[in-house]
Amino acid sequence: MIEVIKVSKIYNQHKHNECVAVDNVSLEIPEKAVTVICGPSGSGKTTLLSIIGAMIKPTSGRIFVNGQEITSLSERFLSKFRRENIGFVFQKFNLIRNLTVLQNLFIPLIPLGFSKKVFEKKAYMLLEKLNLSNLANANCEQLSGGEAQRVAIARALINDPKIIIADEPSANLDSHNTQNLLEIFRELIKENRTLIIASHDPIIYSSDIINVRFNMRDGRLIYD
Amino acid sequence: MKNLILRHLNLIDYAIWNLKRNKLKNSLIFFIYTFCIFLVSSVLMFTSSLNREAKEILAHAPDMIVQKVVAGRHDLIEISYLDTLKGIRGISEIKPRLWGYYFEPNLRVNFSLVVPLNEQPEKGSIYIGSGVAKILKKTENDFLPFVKTSKESLLLEIEKVIEFETSLMTNDLIIMNEEDFRNITGMGENKFTDIALFINNKNEIDKIAEKILNSMPNVRVVTKSSILKTYDSLFNWRSSLVFFLISMVLVAFLIVAVDRFISINVDDRNEIGLLKALGWDTSDTIILKSWESVVISSLSFLIGINSAYIHIFLFDARIFKPIIMGWSVLYPHFNLVPNINMWTLITIFAITVLPFILFSIVSVWRLSITEPDVAMR
């Protein structure tokens, strides 16, 4: 379970362009379930996900993941925490241009000193699962939006993380590909993973796979 | 341990993929860089070898040359000076030298006329350097016409062409008998160009030089050590050409380095942020970027110095010779003997590879503090 306790994030604090992105948010995210945070753009969803994903530190407040407080960890342990526990799926896919699919998948494993053999076995299994086997050596530039998103998901899964964080995963997909994405998410839940999705796409947030839903506006949670 | 090696192999892999992603830019940097190293090391190898050769050969030059100076200009020295020199103790041998220049107007080329200290050729015959033979297209037993100062001409027979391999010293020499020399140049009977002195006790050279300066009017003394110093400063890497080249290279280099330094663009920042989001540590990103520069600079360095060696010593410095030769019509042929020491290599390394790596590490360090959440924006 992930507990978010009174978390705030203020950018450019004490400057004339101060901006409160997340304002005193508390919530609990259940394990092995799909949680969706929805709200219009600029409502602070992405910032909240970044904080939960240990990418940035909140200005105030604390976060516990399975009882471990991550807000107090040093940078070194934060990257270790991200590496071992969290897979990110980004709105813009964020594949590295001009590398092949396999090379992109390899990136999270590089600092771990993985051998290529072990990696390739793992990678082909994942690509198989995501219907990408024939694209293993394709340049990422040449992928369609749906394929790119699946590669991004494969990359998020390569370390076998328990938590998947997806920020607007359907923003650059058509409705057909969004349906495929939901199917993939359904598979991930079967594998006992925790999914946290930020989205303002009705196909996603009103889907039947969602277990918990939070609404955000202007950095705060709102309850209907 | 195995894990550490694999980690670095992975990082090198990724560094190379990264370099390949910007193929055009990086290959440009690579070529400029390799060329800079090639130039700098060619210059250093060329000059240090020539310097060594000069030192080795000039160690056998006369210990001292006494010149007569009139109004600050080199003048012919009279035979009477020999007597004064004989009175100075410590000089083991006194040899008046006869040498001068001969301008060949048709080819617009300058030769050096020299009369040997001992064993002169017979009257009417000469020895010529291989450069002279080549430019005049003459060989042994041919006749060479000279125009005397009195405008009459004089034919001398070439008795010998001096060995090709000695051309670093003898390329433009025409060696003749004293009588022929005086005949051609019109130099008076009791005059010489200068006087060579040989001294047995090398420790006394400076003292004797001082004595000569004090006891004779209008003379200048050139000791062997000052001759060596002249050539040392000529070939030393401080010398102007080398310095000029190196500073040019450094400027080119700085441009490349500064480019790396300031070209921390949005793309690089996003990449670092993404890598961090994917679980890379700050140190991983720094190591990655360092590998990138190590890959470029180590290959450039190795290719640069190897090709410089091949250029200088196997291809006879073909690119440099015309530069150093200048307007000289005669240029000696010489096979340089390689003189490579650790110091040369370290100098090359220090002025080329180190700044590059340092610049990139500083720029990476600035980059690496990027927050991982840029990947989300």
Place this chain on the structure above:
Amino acid sequence: MRRESIVFLVLVFLLTCLSLVLIIDAHDKNSVNKNKNTVIWVKKLGLTDLALFSDASYIRHISQSDMFAPFQDNPSSFDIFPTASLVPPTYMRERE
């Protein structure tokens, strides 16, 4: 996936080997006394200068040229570039 790192390391290794071979080659060439003949001529003629540059008299025998020689023809010696720029005037050399 290819191991670019291995290719790189092998390349570095081979180039280093080449450098070593060249250095050994340099060492070998050094041990040959190839200046023997030149030295004989130097002793016989009492030579003091290399026949490297013959553009002008003070450059042909730079160690023997007098203080004014470099300014005989042209104060900045552009006539015999680049040799003249290589060789500093005598009075500057003597100061060292």
